Every structure is written in structure tokens, then in C-alpha cells.
Amino acid sequence: MADPMKIRAQVSGDMADIKILMNHPMETGRKKNDNGEWVIASQPHFIQQVTITLNGKAVVDGQFGSSISKNPFLGFKVKGAKVGDELVVTWVDNKGDQRTDKTKLEAKPG
Amino acid sequence: MLNKFALRVIAVLCVLATSLGSMSLNAVTDPEQDRLSFIELYQKKFPDRPLDDYVFGALMLSEDAKQQYDSIMEFPPFSPAIEAGKAQWEKPFKNGKSFAECFPNDGKLTAGNYPQYDEKLGKVVTFEMSINQCLVANDETPLKISDMKSMGVLMSYARTLSDGMKMNIKVDSPAALEKFEAGKKAFFMRRGQLNFACASCHMQNAGNILRTEILSPTVGQATHWPVFRGGDNLNTIQARYKRCLEQIRAEPLEQGGEEFNNLEYFHSYLSNGLPLKASVYRK
Amino acid sequence: MNNFRRLFLSRCAVLGTALVAGVLKPLQALAAEWNKIAFDAKTLPEAMKGAGVQNASDSKDIVIKAPDIAENSAVVPVEVNCKIPGTQIVYLFADKNPQPLIAQFALAEGVEPYISTRIKMGDTGNIRVVVQAGGKNYMASKEVKVTIGGCG
Numbered sequence: 001m002a003d004p005m006k007i008r009a010q011v012s013g014d015m016a017d018i019k020i021l022m023n024h025p026m027e028t029g030r031k032k033n034d035n036g037e038w039v040i041a042s043q044p045h046f047i048q049q050v051t052i053t054l055n056g057k058a059v060v061d062g063q064f065g066s067s068i069s070k071n072p073f074l075g076f077k078v079k080g081a082k083v084g085d086e087l088v089v090t091w092v093d094n095k096g097d098q099r100t101d102k103t104k105l106e107a108k109p110g
Numbered sequence: 111m112l113n114k115f116a117l118r119v120i121a122v123l124c125v126l127a128t129s130l131g132s133m134s135l136n137a138v139t140d141p142e143q144d145r146l147s148f149i150e151l152y153q154k155k156f157p158d159r160p161l162d163d164y165v166f167g168a169l170m171l172s173e174d175a176k177q178q179y180d181s182i183m184e185f186p187p188f189s190p191a192i193e194a195g196k197a198q199w200e201k202p203f204k205n206g207k208s209f210a211e212c213f214p215n216d217g218k219l220t221a222g223n224y225p226q227y228d229e230k231l232g233k234v235v236t237f238e239m240s241i242n243q244c245l246v247a248n249d250e251t252p253l254k255i256s257d258m259k260s261m262g263v264l265m266s267y268a269r270t271l272s273d274g275m276k277m278n279i280k281v282d283s284p285a286a287l288e289k290f291e292a293g294k295k296a297f298f299m300r301r302g303q304l305n306f307a308c309a310s311c312h313m314q315n316a317g318n319i320l321r322t323e324i325l326s327p328t329v330g331q332a333t334h335w336p337v338f339r340g341g342d343n344l345n346t347i348q349a350r351y352k353r354c355l356e357q358i359r360a361e362p363l364e365q366g367g368e369e370f371n372n373l374e375y376f377h378s379y380l381s382n383g384l385p386l387k388a389s390v391y392r393k
Numbered sequence: 394m395n396n397f398r399r400l401f402l403s404r405c406a407v408l409g410t411a412l413v414a415g416v417l418k419p420l421q422a423l424a425a426e427w428n429k430i431a432f433d434a435k436t437l438p439e440a441m442k443g444a445g446v447q448n449a450s451d452s453k454d455i456v457i458k459a460p461d462i463a464e465n466s467a468v469v470p471v472e473v474n475c476k477i478p479g480t481q482i483v484y485l486f487a488d489k490n491p492q493p494l495i496a497q498f499a500l501a502e503g504v505e506p507y508i509s510t511r512i513k514m515g516d517t518g519n520i521r522v523v524v525q526a527g528g529k530n531y532m533a534s535k536e537v538k539v540t541i542g543g544c545g
Contacts, residue, residue, distance in 0.1 A: 006189055015505075019185050028513070030491060038491040038515060048427045061425055061499040065432045067490055067513045069468045070342060071187035075509030076500070174461045181470035182511070322540040340465045393464035 005101040009087050010108035016054075016081035017108070020074045020089055022047060022099070028066040047072060049092045054078060055085050083107050139291050141281045145329075145380050148313075152327045155317055164330025165384050167392075171317055171324050175393075182391045188266070188338040192389050195267025198260075203248045209268070212244035221272035222386050225279065225375040227286035234289050234371040238265065238346065255348070255366030262344045265336050269388030277333060277386060279379040293376025296369055297328075302360025308373075332378040333385065337392040347374060431494045437486060437521070440494040444484055446523045452477065452531035459520050459537050466539040472509045475524050480506035482525040488534070489518030514539050 003023035010017050029044035050062035050072075059078055083105050090100040149161065156171070163170040169179050199217075202208045210216040224237035235243075238261055242252035253261040281290045297308045308328070311320065316327035335347045345353065348365040351373065355362055363369050431443030441447045458472040473483055483506070485495040495512050506524070514520075519534040 003190060006185070008185065019509075021185050021187065021189060023190055026513075049425075057501070059501045059504050063425070063427055063432070063497045065492055065495055067487060067492065067495045069187065069511040069513055071190070073185060073187065073509070073511045075185075075472075075507075076498075077505035077507050079503050079505060175464050178460050178464045178470055181472075181509075182468060187468065187511070341468045391468075 002097055002099045007103045009103055009105045011083050011105050012108040014080055016078045016105055018076055022072040022091055026068055026070045047091045047093045051090050053088045081105055141290055141379050148329050148380050152329055165333045167326035168324040179391055186391055187341040191263055192266050195263045198264045199267050203250050205248055207248050209244055218271045219275045221269045222275040222278045227289055234375045236371055258344045262346055265346055266389045272386050275386050276383050277381045279382055289372050290376055293372035296373040302358040304358045306358040329380050330384055332381040334387050334390045337390055339392050437488045437493045446484055446530045449523045449530035449532035452533055455522050455524055455533035457522055457533055457535040459535050462538045466514045469512050469514050471512055471520055473522050475506035477524055477526040477531055479526045480524050483508050484523040486521040487514050488521055489516040491515055
């Protein structure tokens, strides 16, 4: 299985602020040739799908192209989420590799 | 391409031709006086910038650039590298001891004391060298200082233990002063095909734009290392020195060698009093 | 049934049979099918057509936070804040990228119309956001300059 994601999921008031850092090379396979044109030089290798659930309920269904930066970052916010809610993040890449990580929402410190 | 670049740069340098010698390299060097002279130079150039901002280098001169830095630093893409460095730092040696035991305070708030002059060895010792001293003292193989995959990754964690520490370089003896002066000389020495010194870009030209890049002032430069350029290209300070020399088409110097060590000694002294921060994003 | 679940389930119906046939892993049945036509498209109009948002109209209620000048074109932070009620899907394009569709995010009810991510840009051009809300498509863009640095 691929390297784990880092997830920071914090609740402040009734808003959950969720930040995810995925571990993936996100290779476009593209390079600029001598004429300055983008050409495919190698196999693209990138996350295509990201599905996120909160307490089993789908919250975000994301699709990526290879132009998302290496080690993809995703931030979003959910209203009404509570400390202790379980967040599950799954990604699948174009080679069929996948990774699932989960965490429980914490109270925002300070 | 080189010619065009060189021509534009020479145009800039012509302005510098006489001004490079404005900080005297006379017989009696006073490190504190040098540090204060550098600060005075920059504060005239950037009167609105508090000294604490200098740790951000060129970023302090562009709100747009600083915002990108802040955004990326909220959750840096190089976090996995720092974690690998942490694992390296914590892994016990064959004899059961670990890096933390080689340093006061378990290695916390210690990086700001380096480089330091070692009276016994008669030379400047950098933090990387002290890591290797620790390894050798514990019968382990020293790391190659220029190897970012081993020494670099270890630094990416080890130096975070000193986050917030004020740079604290000491020049406490005539022998230490000699090394400081050697580092200062290295800073002002013109080199390579483009005949640049560090001072050419980072003194009078600090704040100017050279080929779309804002040139950073020397004060503050030594505080934020290692950097992850573009988020994943790990550079310790001497790896960056090496890259700078490549860019001015100068002969490479050895990372961990005397000239770079003396330069880092002088260079770090100029940032005395400014807070360290390790493993930061740069473009 | 809201649009988000409809999006999920319409794909599920198709993928469900594939799942029964043992062709797909159970995980993939949950996700909507990756929009290959849109992501592979090499021009902005084709990418927008592939995503089904070619009829998007300009809106001032989409706020894009992105740099004026990208420090590093491989890591350009982008934040989207949308004030349109009922935001269901956020599409992100970079007009001048060799494949302009960067990403799309279907957001369930209760999820703020806000997305933050980092993208690679090939050249100076617009970052474009299209938002699908209440069956309509809204759009905004911001130019980001990409320079070729000299001292890096």
C-alpha cells in the first residue's frame, strides 16, 4: 500500500476544518520539447479519485487530473461536524493503486 | 543564452564595480561592527521592514510571495521527509545510544550555536559536522555532508528542535576571529565566469530583481535551513552555496570543506539574534 | 434526493453490474466514474464541454484566492470561496495548461462551498472556477503569471 496521508481535522464551534496531505508523485508524464511544446515523455501516474466520508456519509467526491501538485493537498470545511466524528479518506490512482486513511475529528487547540 | 544573461548581469554589476569595496577588509575586523554595518545598509534600503522579517529573505519584499509561503507552510508537502528525518534521529545506534545524547538538552535549542570555532581542532565545526562527530564517537559511519538523502533528511528534522532559537554564533578568540575573517573574505571574493561575489547580489543589490528573482539581503539568510525548494528539492545551507556557485559559473567548493565552513561561520554571525526555523518552503 | 447522491448513485447503477461481474473492486463502485473525456481534453472549450459546463455564466460570487505571480509553477496554492447557495460541484481549470481541467469536487449538503488545493501551471494564464449550483453553472477566473526564474 502507498505511504499514508496526513490528515488534520479540527472542529471549532460548529465548523470542521479539514486538511489532507496525500503522498503521491502526481506525474503528468509531460515535458516541454525543444520547440517549447508539451509532449508526453513518460507514463502519467496520478491520483484520479478521492472519496471522503464523515461518519459513513459521503461528503466530498473529488476527481483529479495530473496537474494537481505532487503530494496533493486538499482543504475543505463541513458545517455541523462534531468532535469524535470519523473521517475516512480514500484515493485511487490511474494505475489502480489505492490508499485509505481515517481519523477522528478533534477540537481545534487554543 | 549565456551571453544574453551575462550581458544583462554585467550591466547590473557595472553599478557595483566601485561599491563592492565599501565595507573595508582592513586589518582589524570586529564581527559586531560588521553585523551592525550590514543591518544599517539594509535598513536604509528597506526602512519599513522590521529586523525580524529578514528571516523570510526575498519573501519579506513581496506580499504575494509571502502569502504563497504561508499557504504552503500551513501543511507543507515535504512533511513526509521531516518524518523520515525524525525516524533517523530517534533510531538507536548499534551501542544503544542515540543522537540526543550527544547534545545538551537532547539536541533542542542547539543548532543556533553552530557553526562554532573548535579550539582543539583548530577549525570551524558546523552542525552537520557535530552530527558526524557523534556518529564516529559511537562507532557509526559518518554521513556524507553533501548527501541530501541522508544528512539533508536528518537535518530537516534535527534542526526543527531548535525552532525559535536565536542565532548565537560566537567569535571568542583570536583564532576564531581568523576564521571569521576568512569567511568574510570568501563572501567578498569575486568568482567564476560572471565574476560575482556573494556581496554582488546580496549587498547593494538586495531587493533588486535579477532575471525575475528578488535578491535577498544577507542578514537573516542563515536562519531558515534546510529549505525545500519547490516543495521537494531539499537543500542545506551549503548545498545552496554550491548551487549559487554553479549559477555564477564558478569552481565548485566542497560541502563540509574549510572555505564553505568559514563562510557559513561569517554568514551565520550576521544573523545573530534572529530566530531559526527549519524545513521551510522556498520557490 | 439531492444532486450529490444522484451523482453517486447513477454511477453506482452502472458500476454495480460491473461489481457483480467481479470486474471492479468494491471501493471503486462508490466513486463516480473519472471523467476521462474532460480531463484528457487539450483546450478549454473542449474541457468545459466534457465537464458539461460550457454554458457557464460569469459570477461575482465566486472568489478565487491565487497568486498574482506564482513563486513556483509546480505548487500554486488556490483557494475557492463560493457564495452561491446550493453549490454542488466545483470545477477547477487552468486555461493554458496542456489539459485545462485540473480537478472537480462534488460537495454534499453541509459541506461549505470552499476548496483549497495546490496545482501545477504550465504557463501564464487564467485559473478558472466553474460552480454548479441549483442546476446552473457559474464561472469566475483570475490570471496567474508564471515566470521562468533565473536563480533557482
